[in-house]
Amino acid sequence: MQKKSRKERMKDLLSQVAAMTDQQREELSKGVPIINPDGRYLSPRNQMLLLLQIDSPTIVGGYKQWKQHGRQVRKGESGSLIFFPVGPKDKESGEIEDAERFYTGIVFDISQTEEINPEQDPVNTWEKETFFNAEAENAEDLEPGFSVEHR
Secondary structure, rough: OOOOOOHHHHHHHHHHHHHHOOHHHHHHHOOOOOOOOOEEEEEEEHHHHHHHHHOOOEEOOOHHHHHOOOEEEEEOOOOOOEEEOOOOOOOOOOOOOOEEEEEEEEEEEHHHHHEEOOOOOOOHHHHHHHHHHOOOOOOOOOOOOOOOOOO
């Protein structure tokens, strides 16, 4: 059996929500509010979609969002589908003013992530090496463990 596409998975989830009575939808969305790593609440529709996919979601974010917050999605974890808006952003708040359209995105619950150890993160190591090698004139200017390359 082939794995369902993202579009087919979302269509199935929306069919489940559409088949619910108003009372069932209200009961489903009565749980703990679900937020993203930035502390923003998800829309009621996205909360319902997540509750159909995860037993008890709490804080959910995309792969890059978790990286920005010092967490890494564990290898082998499967994400959940939600809608995210696309449109012009307010210059002050950074919030989308009027969503022109919606796309599907994949998010992971915090329980599917682990804290990144900065000493073992190759991205952070590379950034430090690049920064310090570019800025240092002498080896004394470097943090311990870094070296100067002369070209």
